[in-house]
Amino acid sequence: MKRYNDLKSFLFERYGVKMVKISLDGGFTCPNRDGSIGWGGCIFCDERGAREKEPDASEISLQISKKITELLEKREAEKFIAYFQNFSGSYDKVSNLKEKYSAALTDKRVAVLSIGTRPDCINGEILQMLSALASEKGADVWIELGLQTSGDKTAELINRCYKSEIFPKAVGMIKSYGFSAVVHLMFGLPGEDEGAMLNSVKYTADTGVDGIKLHAASVMRGTVLEKMFRGGRYKPLTREEYVNIAAKAIALLPPEIVVHRLVSSCKTDLLVAPDWVRDKPGSLIALEEKFEADDIVQGKDLNVWRGAQDA
Numbered sequence: 001m002k003r004y005n006d007l008k009s010f011l012f013e014r015y016g017v018k019m020v021k022i023s024l025d026g027g028f029t030c031p032n033r034d035g036s037i038g039w040g041g042c043i044f045c046d047e048r049g050a051r052e053k054e055p056d057a058s059e060i061s062l063q064i065s066k067k068i069t070e071l072l073e074k075r076e077a078e079k080f081i082a083y084f085q086n087f088s089g090s091y092d093k094v095s096n097l098k099e100k101y102s103a104a105l106t107d108k109r110v111a112v113l114s115i116g117t118r119p120d121c122i123n124g125e126i127l128q129m130l131s132a133l134a135s136e137k138g139a140d141v142w143i144e145l146g147l148q149t150s151g152d153k154t155a156e157l158i159n160r161c162y163k164s165e166i167f168p169k170a171v172g173m174i175k176s177y178g179f180s181a182v183v184h185l186m187f188g189l190p191g192e193d194e195g196a197m198l199n200s201v202k203y204t205a206d207t208g209v210d211g212i213k214l215h216a217a218s219v220m221r222g223t224v225l226e227k228m229f230r231g232g233r234y235k236p237l238t239r240e241e242y243v244n245i246a247a248k249a250i251a252l253l254p255p256e257i258v259v260h261r262l263v264s265s266c267k268t269d270l271l272v273a274p275d276w277v278r279d280k281p282g283s284l285i286a287l288e289e290k291f292e293a294d295d296i297v298q299g300k301d302l303n304v305w306r307g308a309q310d311a
């Protein structure tokens with residue numbers, strides 16, 4: 001029985017072939033790291049994307065064609081999603097963005113351009129450029145927004161440097177161009193209990209997002225969160241706690257929202273805690289077992305929650 005609207009099935013229904021995501025380094029930074037609006041970034045954000053030299057468009061074409069060749073040789077996919085994952089993937093001059101996005105879409109088998117960014121790094125000029133590019137290249141566009149939490153107190157604590165109220169506006173703009181808006185939420189941020197985490201799920205569902213990615217807050221080496229963790233001021237979620245919250249989140253989500261990720265994985269040496277995030281297969285099994293045990297189906301609790309809202 002299909003218990004949630006998973007990305008793999010969605011992609012197969014929409015594109016009719018197996019698709020694989022190719023992560024690209026666009027050489028972007030973030031306004032919350034370079035001093036434009038903040039320094040040092042969110043307290044959990046590590047420097048993994050740091051580089052000595054910014055890749056130009058030709059390097060992006062090279063990154064993508066190398067990956068496509070490898071994947072085709074292994075017969076792992078027939079179409080691809082080009083994903084600008086590092087830092088804020090729309091934080092640059094529009095002309096530079098256009099060059100980099102175009103480079104990612106050079107190969108016709110790239111059917112989706114996916115951009116991970118912040119809601120305050122999206123504007124009409126960027127969306128217009130993307131709209132023209134998408135119709136020229138015949139690709140879909142997904143914009144992934146790292147909200148993490150809808151709670152402004154937590155947002156301040158994690159140094160996110162924007163208020164949640166700008167998120168629904170960004171989602172509305174993205175959708176008005178016919179693009180998909182995908183939200184990233186993080187469970188287990190400091191100071192948040194289950195109620196706060198599930199409030200973020202309800203808040204984002206109400207904005208009309210098309211997709212969601214769920215993550216467990218992880219302590220990475222060299223971050224402020226590591227200092228809090230080592231000082232005994234932060235305790236990450238256990239796998240069991242995460243699984244309980246994620247199952248409740250799925251039960252609250254409207255069935256049409258595509259679940260792009262149920263749990264994140266992290267295998268780098270930079271990971272300090274929790275150790276269980278290294279084992280994604282184990283987490284997925286624990287989630288499946290929880291869904292089975294509690295008979296969780298996406299949207300199962302939606303009417304209860306929306307009914308309470310209307311009362």
Ligand code: SF4
Binds near residue numbers: 086
């Ligand atoms: S907004 Fe994203 S890239 Fe920027 S500091 Fe926060 S987590 Fe890192």
